[in-house]
Amino acid sequence: SQQGEEDPQALSIQEGENATMNCSYKTSINNLQWYRQNSGRGLVHLILIRSNEREKHSGRLRVTLDTSKKSSSLLITASRAADTASYFCATDGGATGANSKLTFGKGITLSVRP
Amino acid sequence: DAGITQSPRHKVTETGTPVTLRCHQTENHRYMYWYRQDPGHGLRLIHYSYGVKDTDKGEVSDGYSVSRSKTEDFLLTLESATSSQTSVYFCAIRTSGEGSPLHFGNGTRLTVT
Numbered sequence: 001s002q003q004g005e006e007d008p009q010a011l012s013i014q015e016g017e018n019a020t021m022n023c024s025y026k027t028s029i030n031n032l033q034w035y036r037q038n039s040g041r042g043l044v045h046l047i048l049i050r051s052n053e054r055e056k057h058s059g060r061l062r063v064t065l066d067t068s069k070k071s072s073s074l075l076i077t078a079s080r081a082a083d084t085a086s087y088f089c090a091t092d093g094g095a096t097g098a099n100s101k102l103t104f105g106k107g108i109t110l111s112v113r114p
Numbered sequence: 115d116a117g118i119t120q121s122p123r124h125k126v127t128e129t130g131t132p133v134t135l136r137c138h139q140t141e142n143h144r145y146m147y148w149y150r151q152d153p154g155h156g157l158r159l160i161h162y163s164y165g166v167k168d169t170d171k172g173e174v175s176d177g178y179s180v181s182r183s184k185t186e187d188f189l190l191t192l193e194s195a196t197s198s199q200t201s202v203y204f205c206a207i208r209t210s211g212e213g214s215p216l217h218f219g220n221g222t223r224l225t226v227t
Contacts, residue, residue, distance in 0.1 A: 012118040030213050033215055041221070042220045042221055043157070043204070043206075043213035043218045044218070045217070048215055088156065088157065092213045101147065101159060102159075102216060104158075105156055106154065106155060
């Protein structure tokens with residue numbers, strides 16, 4: 001079963017606008033990660049936020065985490081046409097050793113119009 | 115680039131035939147994963163490995179088996195392919211410790227006719 005559920009499923013914005021994507025999850029986590037996938041390619045890691053962190057920045061990316069609401073948001077500021085891709089959140093449940101694995105959501109399709 | 119190669123990149127096969135997909139890494143990382151990606155389902159974990167000959171099932175393991183006889187290779191086998199196994203298959207590795215991000219290959223698009 002999916003742990004993370006992204007919202008919205010699809011988002012279309014104009015270049016220069018900000019894009020906000022949300023992720024909700026069900027069980028406790030060790031960290032939450034966001035990935036990007038361009039068409040026909042594998043996923044690429046964007047940013048990781050730990051359960052004891054509330055906000056993290058990386059370039060034009062800003063991620064927040066609210067563990068009380070079991071939700072995270074990814075903000076892309078000043079979007080560019082090249083940001084067009086699918087975005088996934090993934091949760092790490094904190095299992096150690098052999099059970100260390102990520103659970104992915106279904107993804108959000110972002111289209112940035114030039 | 116974490117040095118992950120998936121082969122083949124594309125394959126068309128008939129129902130009932132066995133199929134093996136290969137994931138090769140160049141850096142001897144311990145953890146390797148096989149996911150499938152389908153519209154409306156996102157990525158779902160099939161099997162994973164935490165060392166040579168150490169593997170375990172993910173959430174959608176039925177109809178699949180894996181082997182890891184060498185650190186660098188993780189093989190996914192469909193014993194008798196079915197149309198429901200038409201999908202894009204991704205291999206991923208973890209290059210740091212537990213909880214660290216995954217690095218993905220570029221996928222294998224498998225069509226079962």
